[in-house]
Amino acid sequence: xxxxxxxxxxxxxxxxxxxxxxxxxxxxxxxxxxxxxxxxxxxxxxxxxxxxxxxxxxxxx
Amino acid sequence: xxxxxxxxxxxxxxxxxxxxxxxxxxxxxxxxxxxxxxxxxxxxxxxxxxxxxxxxxxxxxxxxxxxxxxxxxxxxxxxxxxxxxxxxxxxxxxxxxxxxxxxxxxxxxxxxxxxxxxxxxxxxxxxxxxxxxxxxxxxxxxxxxxxxxxxxxxxxxxxxxxxxxxxxxxxxxxxxxxxxxxxxxxxxxxxxxxxxxxxxxxxxxxxxxxxxxxxxxxxxxxxxxxxxxxxxxxxxxxxxxxxxxxxxxxxxxxxxxxxxxx
Numbered sequence: 617x618x619x620x621x622x623x624x625x626x627x628x629x630x631x632x633x634x635x636x637x638x639x640x641x642x643x644x645x646x647x648x649x650x651x652x653x654x655x656x657x658x659x660x661x662x663x664x665x666x667x668x669x670x671x672x673x674x675x676x677x
Numbered sequence: 678x679x680x681x682x683x684x685x686x687x688x689x690x691x692x693x694x695x696x697x698x699x700x701x702x703x704x705x706x707x708x709x710x711x712x713x714x715x716x717x718x719x720x721x722x723x724x725x726x727x728x729x730x731x732x733x734x735x736x737x738x739x740x741x742x743x744x745x746x747x748x749x750x751x752x753x754x755x756x757x758x759x760x761x762x763x764x765x766x767x768x769x770x771x772x773x774x775x776x777x778x779x780x781x782x783x784x785x786x787x788x789x790x791x792x793x794x795x796x797x798x799x800x801x802x803x804x805x806x807x808x809x810x811x812x813x814x815x816x817x818x819x820x821x822x823x824x825x826x827x828x829x830x831x832x833x834x835x836x837x838x839x840x841x842x843x844x845x846x847x848x849x850x851x852x853x854x855x856x857x858x859x860x861x862x863x864x865x866x867x868x869x870x871x872x873x874x875x876x877x878x879x880x881x882x883x884x885x886x887x888x889x890x891x892x893x894x895x896x897x898x899x900x901x902x903x904x905x906x907x908x909x910x911x912x913x914x915x916x917x918x919x920x921x922x923x924x925x926x927x928x929x930x931x932x933x934x935x936x937x938x939x
Contacts (some may be wrong), residue, residue, distance in 0.1 A: 632781065632928055634762055635925065635928050636778070638881040639679075639773070642683045643774035644810070645770055646771045649764075649766055649770070650764070651744075653760050653764045662758060663745060663747065663756075667702070667760075668760035668764055670710055670813070670814065671702050671706045671897075671898055672803075672892075673811070673812075675823055675826035676823075677814075677823065
């Protein structure tokens with residue numbers, strides 16, 4: 617990833633692209649964590665997050 | 678790297694929101710779950726209950742005894758706190774990503790109002806739209822197959838989020854039409870429901886009490902969701918302004934000018 621931002625137009629454009637990619641990576645991580653908390657079928661995950669699944673109105677059981 | 682900072686700031690927001698939410702839930706929603714669980718052993722499995730549905734999804738008692746579950750009380754509340762923090766973490770990451778894109782597109786809103794607008798969209802997408810089709814459930818209720826409900830929930834949430842994105846981001850006059858079509862999509866498909874009474878496995882007083890608890894639970898979860906998203910909007914707005922906006926503006930600000938010149 618291009619960590620150095622230069623003042624040339626090309627540099628700022630690629631820095632912006634890099635930033636957008638990092639935001640997208642954050643959003644993707646968010647969706648994975650949401651899946652784990654709300655939907656994962658593992659009984660351990662289900663039992664640990666049981667009350668939160670009910671309270672946040674996710675399909676449970 | 679903004680990514681690392683994004684993770685840390687989301688974690689700070691999540692700890693705060695998760696902690697407050699656990700408190701809010703203990704006040705009204707969790708007592709209803711615990712009360713409903715008192716009746717679970719009175720449930721008579723209806724003959725119509727599909728055998729394929731047994732096992733974990735069927736909430737079979739013998740299976741449940743084998744699986745680890747947190748002990749009631751401190752341990753259970755502790756895991757609820759962990760789950761609440763993780764849930765808030767996932768939502769904070771999504772809110773920050775949307776705020777970042779809005780900054781890139783040169784939004785005129787300041788951080789806090791922007792975060793509150795996005796939180797309202799989050800409430801619509803992750804609470805209201807799925808829960809109109811699939812109501813909040815207390816333990817013990819029968820429902821359609823878990824997988825199909827999870828699939829429909831995902832469709833409803835994604836459609837509502839897509840509708841918000843189209844309404845906010847598209848320039849075309851057709852955007853309202855497209856947003857309305859997206860909102861209608863999950864209801865055209867239809868939420869999966871069983872044909873009978875979800876509380877058919879209970880009789881007499883147990884059924885009456887559970888029906889009451891079910892109604893109370895719908896209201897309790899409604900307030901939980903409103904408080905969650907209001908808090909999430911405020912926390913992400915303030916955190917974004919302080920820790921993320923300067924870095925994003927430094928990069929997107931120039932890129933934005935660049936795209937205006939082109």
